[in-house]
Amino acid sequence: MTVSIHLDDIVQEYPRPGGGLNRVIDELTLHIDAPEIVMLLGPSGCGKSTLLRMMGGMRPYGVQTPTSGSVSIDGEPCLGPHDDTVMVFQQYANRPDLTVRSNISFPFRLGLWRRRVPVAEQRRRVDRILEAVGLADKAELRPWQLSGGQNQRVALARALVLKPRILLMDEPFGALDAQTREEMQALLVELFQENPCAVVFVTHDVTEALLLADRVVVLSAGPAKVVDDFLIPEARPRSHAWQRSTATLALEERILGHLHASGGPGQVRVTV
């Protein structure tokens, strides 16, 4: 599956409440040209989420986004919401009135996906993804009968059932406990290998970034610029031995160094 996301010379300014402009993103250029997992790191408030929403073509009201520069998907300028991306957030927004199965198949009730995916294929995909996220036996339960981790699986399944070419994830596992987070990370790797697509994953967890990334992009804060961009060729799933190796620890130091240097007010997490 080919995919390309090109962000060129992106500048984003927001009006300050007291007047004047606040530049949150400054001439940022980022090209993603292959199915890969790109981990986007940076101090909080550095504009990661804004960038992510730009790729999804989602625009905040009343502010021009981006202020200047261009976003293009597969060479086409991206001017509004488009159908190739699906977003997963930390808040999973599962519907309490629907069962797990209905929550996952919800997009197929929308005209857009109903037209695109034949009914038989829809059923097959939903069954398949229920197995994949390990919720096949919970298909008829409702979200409030599930744990936080299971709910996040439902949200992930709802995104992946669409086989998106671009998957945008905004700190999706940020609110989960350590063990559940590890499970979800393993699940993401597994599902990615089955169905490679461009994953852009915002996190402030350095360990998570090193565990999942094909490519790590580090942003500075106020305004955001790319301060580092490197590949991690190690095959996934990545062993604990690899995670504790000197080379990996060096990468961790490298990222932390950038984050501290940019002096943002945000917090950075390293899971041990």
Next chain:
Amino acid sequence: MWNPYVPLGASQRRTLSLVGVVSVLISWSLLSGLGLVGPAKLPAPWDVGGALVRLSWDVGRGESPLLIATLWSTSRVLVAGMLVIVIGVPAGVAMGASPKIDAIFSPLIDPFRSAPIVAVLPILVMWLGIGELMKITFLFLGAVVYLVPMVRDAVRSVPHTYFTSARDLGATELEAVRLSLLPMAMPRIADAITVAVSVMWTYITVAEYINAERGLGQLIQNARRFSAMDQVFAGIFVIIALALITYSAMVALRRRVFHWETT
């Protein structure tokens, strides 16, 4: 120790509620039984009971006046209720989903919640006459001014994440309203309908006072004209009972259909 969050046991609750009702009945019996209040003002409970029996079956005419009156009143509430739901719910949903539609219609609807709707009755009589059309319209207006704002608020109180996430998945605006906002608002819309129906039971007598031909309001009105206070009381009790039955049925139905909402 007093703690408002500890639920009362079912039997204790029933006992306490019964104590309330029984003590009123006893005071009432004492007041009329001891002759402290005359039967023209307050009929004794047993007289009201007698009136209920007599109204249940009219031997002379071989029919049940109470049943006929009840059927008439119930059908009026039913017809007006259907209209309130069919017109009021979509209107409320539209107002909840669109601030523009809300801006247009809320000044036309909201003030009537506190307006004396009964005072509108003479106008309705002049416009629509004294027949069924006027009665149904009156019930409809009385209830719809409560229903529409409640439905609107029900839609508005749905957390916006459900709307946004549907939109993010590619839902059109209409789909986001129909498939996300509406189903999530349904339990509170059901509450609004329950309130609207209760309101209609309180207005039914007023509607039926005019051109008192059939219905419980007519029954009460006629009894009052002949100073048959026992029958007036009997009529009122029947209306209260009907309203109570409708209310509990609707609450039970809501709990069954929207059981997901209890958490």
